[in-house]
Amino acid sequence: MDPQRMAELQLQMRVNQSELEQYVHELNNWEDDIKQKEVQLKKCDRSQGDVAKETSLPPIRNSLEKKKKRKKKKQVSSNGDTSEVKTNEAQKPRRIRSSDYKSWDKFDVEKACLEIDDGETKSSSSEYETDEEWEAERKIKQAEFLKDQGNQYFKDGKYDEAIECYTQGIECDPTNALLPANRAMALLKQDKFAAAELDCTQAIALDSGYTKAYFRRATARERLSKLMEAKQDISTILSIDPANKQAAKEMAKIEKLLNPPKEPVGIVGPVDKSPSQRSKKPLRRMQIEEIGLDKEEEVKRLHRKNVETVLAKQSEVKKQVTARDEATFDAFVKQKKDTPCNSVGSGSVHSSVTPKETALENIDDIRQNGSESPRELGQEAGVLNLKAKSSSEHCTDKEPSPRTSPRLPPVPTSSFQFQTDWKALRNSPEMCFQYFKNIECRHYPKLFGQALDADILPRILSILEEFYIPNNLDMYAVLESLTRVKRFSMTLMFMSAKEKQCLQQIFKHLRTAGLQSESDIASLAKTYQV
Amino acid sequence: MDKPQIILHVQKPINYTLYDTRWIPSSAKFVVVGSYARGTGAIQIYEVSRGEIVLVHEVEKAKPIKCGTFGATANVHLKHLATGDFDGMMRIWDMEATEAPVYSVNAHKEIINCIDGVGGLGIGEGAPEIVTGSRDGAVKVWDPRQKVDPVATMESGDVECRRDCWTVAFGHAYNAHDRCVCAGYDNGDIKLFDLRNMSLRWETNVKNGVCNIEFDRKDISMNKIVATCLESKIHIYDMRTQHPTKGFASLTEKAHKSTVWLARHLPQNRDVFMTLGGSGSLNLWKYSYPPHRCQQDSEGVDMGKMGTLTLHQNVTLSTQPICGFDWSPDKLGLAVCVAFDQTIRVLIVTKLNML
Numbered sequence: 001m002d003p004q005r006m007a008e009l010q011l012q013m014r015v016n017q018s019e020l021e022q023y024v025h026e027l028n029n030w031e032d033d034i035k036q037k038e039v040q041l042k043k044c045d046r047s048q049g050d051v052a053k054e055t056s057l058p059p060i061r062n063s064l065e066k067k068k069k070r071k072k073k074k075q076v077s078s079n080g081d082t083s084e085v086k087t088n089e090a091q092k093p094r095r096i097r098s099s100d101y102k103s104w105d106k107f108d109v110e111k112a113c114l115e116i117d118d119g120e121t122k123s124s125s126s127e128y129e130t131d132e133e134w135e136a137e138r139k140i141k142q143a144e145f146l147k148d149q150g151n152q153y154f155k156d157g158k159y160d161e162a163i164e165c166y167t168q169g170i171e172c173d174p175t176n177a178l179l180p181a182n183r184a185m186a187l188l189k190q191d192k193f194a195a196a197e198l199d200c201t202q203a204i205a206l207d208s209g210y211t212k213a214y215f216r217r218a219t220a221r222e223r224l225s226k227l228m229e230a231k232q233d234i235s236t237i238l239s240i241d242p243a244n245k246q247a248a249k250e251m252a253k254i255e256k257l258l259n260p261p262k263e264p265v266g267i268v269g270p271v272d273k274s275p276s277q278r279s280k281k282p283l284r285r286m287q288i289e290e291i292g293l294d295k296e297e298e299v300k301r302l303h304r305k306n307v308e309t310v311l312a313k314q315s316e317v318k319k320q321v322t323a324r325d326e327a328t329f330d331a332f333v334k335q336k337k338d339t340p341c342n343s344v345g346s347g348s349v350h351s352s353v354t355p356k357e358t359a360l361e362n363i364d365d366i367r368q369n370g371s372e373s374p375r376e377l378g379q380e381a382g383v384l385n386l387k388a389k390s391s392s393e394h395c396t397d398k399e400p401s402p403r404t405s406p407r408l409p410p411v412p413t414s415s416f417q418f419q420t421d422w423k424a425l426r427n428s429p430e431m432c433f434q435y436f437k438n439i440e441c442r443h444y445p446k447l448f449g450q451a452l453d454a455d456i457l458p459r460i461l462s463i464l465e466e467f468y469i470p471n472n473l474d475m476y477a478v479l480e481s482l483t484r485v486k487r488f489s490m491t492l493m494f495m496s497a498k499e500k501q502c503l504q505q506i507f508k509h510l511r512t513a514g515l516q517s518e519s520d521i522a523s524l525a526k527t528y529q530v
Numbered sequence: 531m532d533k534p535q536i537i538l539h540v541q542k543p544i545n546y547t548l549y550d551t552r553w554i555p556s557s558a559k560f561v562v563v564g565s566y567a568r569g570t571g572a573i574q575i576y577e578v579s580r581g582e583i584v585l586v587h588e589v590e591k592a593k594p595i596k597c598g599t600f601g602a603t604a605n606v607h608l609k610h611l612a613t614g615d616f617d618g619m620m621r622i623w624d625m626e627a628t629e630a631p632v633y634s635v636n637a638h639k640e641i642i643n644c645i646d647g648v649g650g651l652g653i654g655e656g657a658p659e660i661v662t663g664s665r666d667g668a669v670k671v672w673d674p675r676q677k678v679d680p681v682a683t684m685e686s687g688d689v690e691c692r693r694d695c696w697t698v699a700f701g702h703a704y705n706a707h708d709r710c711v712c713a714g715y716d717n718g719d720i721k722l723f724d725l726r727n728m729s730l731r732w733e734t735n736v737k738n739g740v741c742n743i744e745f746d747r748k749d750i751s752m753n754k755i756v757a758t759c760l761e762s763k764i765h766i767y768d769m770r771t772q773h774p775t776k777g778f779a780s781l782t783e784k785a786h787k788s789t790v791w792l793a794r795h796l797p798q799n800r801d802v803f804m805t806l807g808g809s810g811s812l813n814l815w816k817y818s819y820p821p822h823r824c825q826q827d828s829e830g831v832d833m834g835k836m837g838t839l840t841l842h843q844n845v846t847l848s849t850q851p852i853c854g855f856d857w858s859p860d861k862l863g864l865a866v867c868v869a870f871d872q873t874i875r876v877l878i879v880t881k882l883n884m885l
Binding site for chain 2: 024041
């Protein structure tokens, strides 16, 4: 053998030997130490430590339930096939043989059921480090459940129960913004506006981008006459979601409340008189003075350049339209004469006046209705006015502009079509009535779809009040169908006092008409919250 | 030069069959259990003293005792050995007063092959518990505070396919709630039961009967297990990352050229363990972790990655299988083993601190 290797080996053996000796020496010392320690431990009161330990121990596993075989698994066959795993709950019943009476005696049905119930939660709980986490998760789930329950109560109109559910939910999960927001909704329903405002504030604190909460707070604040704050909320919504129509509408409403529009001077409001009270005198031609044309002057300046081209185009189009409309127009006018008409302002009534005057009438018409957006209407008025003034030679063979055309749109087949027509007919309730009357009740949900907003419903109601009541038409079907439209109850919530009054009027009529049973009307009235 | 040495310190022939041995915590004593030739059980306590072992106490019991553990001893003042015997009885003995058990339960219908304890001696959070595995196929968890009934039972519903449970091990007891039991069966099944969820968390089959399973540590979030099998197989599983379909990553090593009866992790270093072969050989291993224990599969799901296993020492001390081995929890490098050649051996393993 290599002498160097030999020497290495000898060295290693010597090292190992010395290490072992050292270790044995250490071991002997350790023996002495540990024996001393043992004696000391023995001296200590054994039971003392015992008690101290016992008190801090966790409870006996599974001791809350009756001791039983908790879980069994199916053994895998000896060929190593692991695809068959343990039995699951479904196989439980056949684990205990029928002859195994002792086992059956011990078999606890309730516990078995509990185990099945617990199956899902148990399997998912493994990721939680502690019971606290598990508990937290459970509470969040509980809160979700309570929220759903509360929503159900809310739908059923049981607001007290709903509020109770939401309150419990908030206790379980104080971080969920939905719960206080929903409670606010329920509180709004109960006219508890201050509490609703508080809840909304809480919801917003939890989720600053929650537009619904802002909207509800705005509603609450509006009802509490805190208009500035309400306006702020609405502007927050608009900053988050500029396309929010409801908010835009609410904004306009609040603006109106904040700055009540001054009575425009020199404009006579529409006169509401029943046919019997009306003057029997023939219609008299009025000389119309134009006042406050500063806006028109401005517009005139702006449009001076475009006017000629616009008019040229219009006349082109209108010539085509005119011929086609003539027939329907005449028919419509005849029909109109048959039906009592409350709307004095409608341009179509004055079919006998010259086109120039019609145009001027239209201006007034627009002014009367146009407090919502004076600028836009002012512009239109300006254009029309210009047309009337500067191009009277065109006017002689011209019908009124298509916007005010008495042509009745066909019965809509789509929601979009309905909305377009509805907008176009905005300024003529009479037309609206005709148009609306032709729509079959069963088509409402389809036509209104998502769009039964704060604009449509009040208008429908006013049509009902203005036209259906005097004509003794059946409103019940209409009202009943309306309740089936989506978001109906939501829209109902945001109705103004005036509109509610209108509703009451309608139901009063329904009751006096007596076409339906009192109970039907009562239940419908309940749906309408009258 | 720095290779650890396994040195036979003391050996003592005994006149009965030895099955298991355990160090008594906070002492230089160990206990051995076994079976006398006349079919009775033996419990003996020895003390290591100046290069020899001295019999301190012995007691004879009605039935041969197969296995024992101090794992569920409530505190260091008490020296409670939990044993499983050939009759399926699980008993807890006070080493100071061995006449009558402090706890006794008819745990299984047949022999208790294996026993493990946790929650005692400050090892593992939560209540002290004992798990037993038996030839009757059941794995049962016991709480010494509760008489008669186990706190959890894991067994096959189908009587026909109940397998012999050869080994059980506690682990994952890193807080008061989490705890796992890993069981190995004669058909090569390894099953990991989650006691907190009362569910089967994972299972696999290693084709050869599983003689022994041990977690490297009982009182940490499960890190790895070593499973030793018939036909000289050692399997190591990295238990940190469980892949939803592939389970735990594993590594297989062949050693001993015979059944690997036992694997025992060094209490002072969880990555060092000794395996005991059917040929009476002892192998000292060290597991080295890869640079990253977790990698992502093609779908971005985490899966474990295995490191390497190195054999550091290999000696043969007996002609018969070594069936019991225990590292001293108090003295690094001190160990005791018992073999079927009816001999108790106290071993010294040097330079363990240099691994």
